[in-house]
Amino acid sequence: MKKISDSAEKKNNSIRMIIKRFKRHKLAVASLYFLIFITILAVFAPLIVPYDPNQVSTSFSQPPSAKHWLGTDQIGRDMFSRLLYATRISLFVGFAATVISTIIGVVLGLVAGYFGGIADTVIMRITDTIMSFPYILLVLVAAAIFEPGLWNIILILGFVDWPGAARLVRGNVLSLRESNFVKGSIVAGMPSRHILFSEILPNTVGPVLVYATSVFAISILDEAALSFLGMGVQPPQASLGNILNGAESITVLTGKLWLWVPAGLMIILLVISINFVGDALRDAIDPSAKEDRI
Amino acid sequence: MNNTDSKKFSFNGKFQENQHINPLIIVEGLKKFYPVKGQVLGRNKPVIHAVDGVDLEIYEGETLGIVGESGCGKSTVGRQIVALERPTSGRILYRGEDISHMPVSKLRKIRTDLQMVFQDSTSSLNPRKQVYEILAAPMLYHKTVKKENIDNEIDRLLDLVGLPKAMKYRYPHEFSGGQRQRIGIAKALSLNPKVIVCDEPVSALDVSVQAQILNLLKELQEELKLTYVFIAHGLGAVRYISNRIAIMYLGRIVEIADTKELFENPVHPYTKALFDASPLPVPTLRDRKRIILKGEIPSAISPPQGCRFHTRCPYALESCTTNDPMLLPVKPGSSHKVACPVLLAKGENHD
Numbered sequence: 001m002k003k004i005s006d007s008a009e010k011k012n013n014s015i016r017m018i019i020k021r022f023k024r025h026k027l028a029v030a031s032l033y034f035l036i037f038i039t040i041l042a043v044f045a046p047l048i049v050p051y052d053p054n055q056v057s058t059s060f061s062q063p064p065s066a067k068h069w070l071g072t073d074q075i076g077r078d079m080f081s082r083l084l085y086a087t088r089i090s091l092f093v094g095f096a097a098t099v100i101s102t103i104i105g106v107v108l109g110l111v112a113g114y115f116g117g118i119a120d121t122v123i124m125r126i127t128d129t130i131m132s133f134p135y136i137l138l139v140l141v142a143a144a145i146f147e148p149g150l151w152n153i154i155l156i157l158g159f160v161d162w163p164g165a166a167r168l169v170r171g172n173v174l175s176l177r178e179s180n181f182v183k184g185s186i187v188a189g190m191p192s193r194h195i196l197f198s199e200i201l202p203n204t205v206g207p208v209l210v211y212a213t214s215v216f217a218i219s220i221l222d223e224a225a226l227s228f229l230g231m232g233v234q235p236p237q238a239s240l241g242n243i244l245n246g247a248e249s250i251t252v253l254t255g256k257l258w259l260w261v262p263a264g265l266m267i268i269l270l271v272i273s274i275n276f277v278g279d280a281l282r283d284a285i286d287p288s289a290k291e292d293r294i
Numbered sequence: 295m296n297n298t299d300s301k302k303f304s305f306n307g308k309f310q311e312n313q314h315i316n317p318l319i320i321v322e323g324l325k326k327f328y329p330v331k332g333q334v335l336g337r338n339k340p341v342i343h344a345v346d347g348v349d350l351e352i353y354e355g356e357t358l359g360i361v362g363e364s365g366c367g368k369s370t371v372g373r374q375i376v377a378l379e380r381p382t383s384g385r386i387l388y389r390g391e392d393i394s395h396m397p398v399s400k401l402r403k404i405r406t407d408l409q410m411v412f413q414d415s416t417s418s419l420n421p422r423k424q425v426y427e428i429l430a431a432p433m434l435y436h437k438t439v440k441k442e443n444i445d446n447e448i449d450r451l452l453d454l455v456g457l458p459k460a461m462k463y464r465y466p467h468e469f470s471g472g473q474r475q476r477i478g479i480a481k482a483l484s485l486n487p488k489v490i491v492c493d494e495p496v497s498a499l500d501v502s503v504q505a506q507i508l509n510l511l512k513e514l515q516e517e518l519k520l521t522y523v524f525i526a527h528g529l530g531a532v533r534y535i536s537n538r539i540a541i542m543y544l545g546r547i548v549e550i551a552d553t554k555e556l557f558e559n560p561v562h563p564y565t566k567a568l569f570d571a572s573p574l575p576v577p578t579l580r581d582r583k584r585i586i587l588k589g590e591i592p593s594a595i596s597p598p599q600g601c602r603f604h605t606r607c608p609y610a611l612e613s614c615t616t617n618d619p620m621l622l623p624v625k626p627g628s629s630h631k632v633a634c635p636v637l638l639a640k641g642e643n644h645d
Contacts, residue, residue: 179418180414181419181428183378184410186378188436188485189435189436194435202423
């Protein structure tokens with residue numbers, strides 16, 4: 001029993017080490033707090049918002065006031081409520097798309113890298129093919145073919161974003177496969193599944209996690225772009241992109257800043273802070289980083 | 295083969311009497327070619343002749359040193375012996391069974407007998423795993439140790455390689471190079487192997503640690519009746535640990551003999567050059583007559599015809615460029631074999 005707790009303590013130590021190294025990046029820490037704050041707001045939006053985001057009222061296009069913190073839009077919906085709901089949707093789309101694309105990428109990358117041969121050739125040529133299309137065009141065409149909507153957007157982004165992860169994992173697996181500890185496992189007669197999932201996979205988690213953060217940020221941007229173009233999340237459901245869509249008219253753009261500045265700022269802040277966190281994570285997660293030895 | 299037999303030749307110099315015993319491992323006509331990368335088109339793809347016809351016998355309880363410069367194929371031979379790769383042709387017999395063409399499922403059971411210690415101790419341990427996990431996984435998979443005894447077994451292994459038990463929950467990067475190599479040895483020992491191929495196990499360590507590891511390997515050999523194949527490019531370590539030494543050049547064995555015999559009476563010009571190239575701590579010998587090799591080791595993609603060494607050999611004759619030399623005993627019945635008919639003939643004349 002004592003030994004097990006010993007081991008658990010050691011595990012905690014390595015996590016504590018990662019946290020310690022992460023904390024060195026002040027911007028990333030601030031970004032993380034911001035993300036957590038926004039995520040909590042977004043998740044608990046239904047409990048927080050003062051109005052139903054789709055409830056029209058007679059106060060059209062009101063500037064921010066004590067009653068409507070971020071004003072109202074042309075049909076009298078409360079912009080603060082809409083912003084929180086939009087953030088909720090955008091975060092969800094980004095997260096779900098990232099999970100899908102990362103899983104696909106990791107599985108295909110592992111197979112291609114470890115088994116090589118025909119599997120490798122086929123998977124990597126498909127990867128190259130997808131990567132050779134202009135990304136946003138591919139997404140747009142896919143969105144046009146399938147009906148635009150929340151789940152379709154998630155699936156489209158998820159199925160278009162995986163090649164990067166697949167390449168990353170494949171490259172990692174190729175170098176890990178040549179490492180002595182994998183050879184040692186082969187010499188020890190360990191089965192492929194052990195080598196793949198117990199020796200190789202844990203060593204790719206770090207880079208994949210870092211890559212996933214950037215995919216997360218990109219997915220949020222893509223969802224915004226698609227919704228802005230009308231191919232994404234459909235009104236009346238609010239998303240950061242289709243709120244910006246309302247700023248297409250010059251009068252809104254110049255005269256009614258409260259209708260689009262908060263959504264635009266939210267996108268910028270989300271993407272920047274996710275990227276900061278990803279950067280710090282990359283530095284923190286490397287177990288052999290020597291600097292913290294002191 | 296019983297224990298008294300193997301005891302007889304676990305010490306230097308006592309090996310000669312045991313030539314009649316069946317070898318533990320027989321390497322027969324081993325060849326390993328690697329395709330040159332980047333060549334997609336073309337019918338005759340160039341290949342690297344990493345190992346080009348090696349015959350070896352390894353006896354139970356001995357340490358066979360394999361020496362040669364970088365790229366001579368010594369590590370490749372080691373990898374074939376532990377069945378990490380399949381040879382291009384030839385075969386390797388372990389206790390009479392051909393392990394180089396065995397199906398994977400059958401090979402898996404034999405693998406526990408043949409383990410390897412790697413040169414780069416950093417990359418030979420999974421950086422994401424604690425020593426405990428590294429050592430436990432193979433034993434649990436092969437069920438050589440019961441789950442409830444695994445703690446004791448790991449303590450025993452760490453004790454065996456001279457590491458404190460408390461270190462088992464550390465990660466590899468928390469150790470020094472020498473300690474990591476000890477863990478690498480413990481990992482190799484965990485499956486109770488009969489043969490350990492040590493692929494330059496001390497080359498990456500500094501001299502004082504080298505000595506510790508070599509002594510550890512020697513002690514373990516006596517204690518556990520291990521057979522070593524010790525691959526190195528430094529003569530000092532090999533001389534210290536080996537009963538027999540094989541000298542390799544460009545994928546071939548050019549000379550093989552008992553350690554003492556080889557160092558006292560090297561015959562092959564390459565062996566001599568190798569010995570002459572290593573510095574001696576004796577100032578008076580500074581001006582000794584030495585064979586100094588000129589030029590580079592030829593390309594392994596198109597090795598020279600005839601004797602591989604003729605392009606750099608000071609004794610080369612016309613015949614060397616065409617006749618492929620065989621490994622022949624220096625004297626009839628001797629275990630000292632050389633692949634140099636020119637110097638063999640000379641030596642006979644002197645006698």
